[in-house]
Amino acid sequence: MKKFEWKSVLALALTGALALGLTACGSSDNGAAATGSNDAGSKAVYRTLDEIKESGTINIGVFSDKNPFGYVDENGEYQGYDVYYARRLGEDLGVDVNFVSTEAANRIEYLQTGKVDVILANFTVTPERAEEVDFAVPYMNVALGVVSKDDNVITTLDNWNADDSIIVISGTTAETYLIANYPDIPLQKFDSYATAKEAFENGTSVAWANDNTEVIAFALQNEGYTVGIPSLGSADTIAPAVSKGNTTLLDWINDEIASLGEENFFHADYEATLADTYGLDYEDSLVVEGGKVTAQ
Amino acid sequence: MPDLGIDVLFKGTNMLRLLQGLWVAMKISIVSILISMPLGILVGVLMTVKNRFVKAIFRVYLEFIRIMPQLVLLFIVYFGSTRALGWNLSGEVASVIVFVLWGTAEMGDLVRGALISIPKHQYESSEALGFSKIQTYLYIIIPQTVRRLIPLSINLITRMIKTTSLVLMIGVVEMLKVAQQIIEANRMSSPNAAFGVFLVVFVLYFFACWPFSVLARVLEKKWN
Numbered sequence: 001m002k003k004f005e006w007k008s009v010l011a012l013a014l015t016g017a018l019a020l021g022l023t024a025c026g027s028s029d030n031g032a033a034a035t036g037s038n039d040a041g042s043k044a045v046y047r048t049l050d051e052i053k054e055s056g057t058i059n060i061g062v063f064s065d066k067n068p069f070g071y072v073d074e075n076g077e078y079q080g081y082d083v084y085y086a087r088r089l090g091e092d093l094g095v096d097v098n099f100v101s102t103e104a105a106n107r108i109e110y111l112q113t114g115k116v117d118v119i120l121a122n123f124t125v126t127p128e129r130a131e132e133v134d135f136a137v138p139y140m141n142v143a144l145g146v147v148s149k150d151d152n153v154i155t156t157l158d159n160w161n162a163d164d165s166i167i168v169i170s171g172t173t174a175e176t177y178l179i180a181n182y183p184d185i186p187l188q189k190f191d192s193y194a195t196a197k198e199a200f201e202n203g204t205s206v207a208w209a210n211d212n213t214e215v216i217a218f219a220l221q222n223e224g225y226t227v228g229i230p231s232l233g234s235a236d237t238i239a240p241a242v243s244k245g246n247t248t249l250l251d252w253i254n255d256e257i258a259s260l261g262e263e264n265f266f267h268a269d270y271e272a273t274l275a276d277t278y279g280l281d282y283e284d285s286l287v288v289e290g291g292k293v294t295a296q
Numbered sequence: 297m298p299d300l301g302i303d304v305l306f307k308g309t310n311m312l313r314l315l316q317g318l319w320v321a322m323k324i325s326i327v328s329i330l331i332s333m334p335l336g337i338l339v340g341v342l343m344t345v346k347n348r349f350v351k352a353i354f355r356v357y358l359e360f361i362r363i364m365p366q367l368v369l370l371f372i373v374y375f376g377s378t379r380a381l382g383w384n385l386s387g388e389v390a391s392v393i394v395f396v397l398w399g400t401a402e403m404g405d406l407v408r409g410a411l412i413s414i415p416k417h418q419y420e421s422s423e424a425l426g427f428s429k430i431q432t433y434l435y436i437i438i439p440q441t442v443r444r445l446i447p448l449s450i451n452l453i454t455r456m457i458k459t460t461s462l463v464l465m466i467g468v469v470e471m472l473k474v475a476q477q478i479i480e481a482n483r484m485s486s487p488n489a490a491f492g493v494f495l496v497v498f499v500l501y502f503f504a505c506w507p508f509s510v511l512a513r514v515l516e517k518k519w520n
Contacts, residue, residue, distance in 0.1 A: 065480040074308025113378035194476035
């Protein structure tokens with residue numbers, strides 16, 4: 001057996017090297033990235049308002065493939081309703097904005113690990129999410145909607161034919177709502193907006209459930225589709241979110257939204273980014289100004 | 297000819313962005329391949345060791361990596377390392393770590409398979425000729441194994457290149473993500489762009505993987 005010993009030694013050395021390599025990668029990156037994301041001993045993963053100001057850059061998670069809320073234009077610049085507000089936020093804070101491309105399914109994770117400071121990715125406020133992250137006051141209204149093909153318009157989810165399925169995007173409120181309220185309806189889940197849209201257009205499902213803004217826009221832009229159910233479930237709001245417990249940043253954002261209300265900032269935002277998609281008819285019902293939801 | 301919507305790629309810097317996305321994907325996969333291939337060969341040799349302890353460790357390692365979907369591994373390394381250890385890895389570094397762990401495990405198993413397929417008399421003959429253990433591996437076993445490994449490892453390499461399409465889930469904007477961004481940004485003006493853009497993505501992936509197939513064919517020819 002003795003002749004095999006060198007291999008055991010090699011094995012141990014290799015395991016050690018792997019572990020060491022991992023540590024080295026980690027620490028070298030730590031130095032370059034977030035200061036204060038992990039102050040010695042403290043459990044806080046987030047950066048406070050002062051730490052963000054000091055670093056000169058705020059990391060904001062936005063969608064990069066959700067036109068017209070957050071998308072990237074042909075010159076590689078982020079654009080959209082959320083992005084318009086994100087730029088203003090950075091401007092008023094006096095820092096540069098570093099946009100981080102997020103997906104619906106990883107938004108909470110990004111905040112919980114402090115990899116972004118704020119999420120402005122069309123984030124609908126729900127009680128479950130509010131346990132994981134802190135929401136600021138809202139800047140938009142939203143409900144769910146269901147869009148289907150003109151030749152087979154779905155107007156109700158009752159008496160569902162079990163052979164048909166509905167498309168949803170993983171991690172969205174539509175998914176949660178349908179699972180909770182219509183557990184018998186088969187769902188087809190996709191990770192990104194683009195893949196869900198692709199599948200729906202190819203007819204893999206009879207309907208697509210998503211935020212009503214999304215389905216309204218989709219039906220307006222694509223021939224042959226109708227929003228059979230324009231408002232499903234309770235009316236919700238969309239708000240900025242920060243890591244749980246990051247009160248300094250949260251308070252600042254709340255004050256900011258309140259003061260932006262005085263100049264009707266979000267109406268200007270709507271007109272600059274959303275009017276092309278939804279028309280001006282929806283402006284007052286979609287926009288929340290100054291963080292105050294008015295009865296619709 | 298139907299409108300494939302390829303024209304959206306010529307708007308602004310779209311094509312350049314798509315190629316930059318490809319570059320990001322290639323950087324991650326090539327760095328991972330360069331690290332995991334030699335490591336995999338080492339691990340493969342160690343997997344054939346008769347020491348039960350060493351065997352068990354690598355068995356657990358291989359099974360763990362093989363069972364876990366790559367997406368889960370990416371989440372564990374990217375978000376988990378921040379939660380558990382407070383490291384703030386960039387998406388690219390996290391991807392390389394996952395791809396190296398994965399590539400090393402699978403390459404290790406391929407090497408193990410190739411090694412045990414070498415008939416026992418090869419070892420015995422070389423011992424009879426007075427080769428030492430290391431010389432046996434260096435001059436007799438490894439050269440034969442490498443030939444058997446070429447087609448297998450090309451599969452793994454192309455799979456690693458294609459699997460970079462998952463890293464968009466941890467915020468790395470690679471080719472597929474850029475493609476989705478371009479399709480979405482133009483969903484009003486060119487609703488059909490998806491087909492054309494994905495077609496171009498397909499062609500680009502092909503040209504990213506194809507050189508490896510050519511290299512494999514050349515090597516196999518040369519050694520036969």
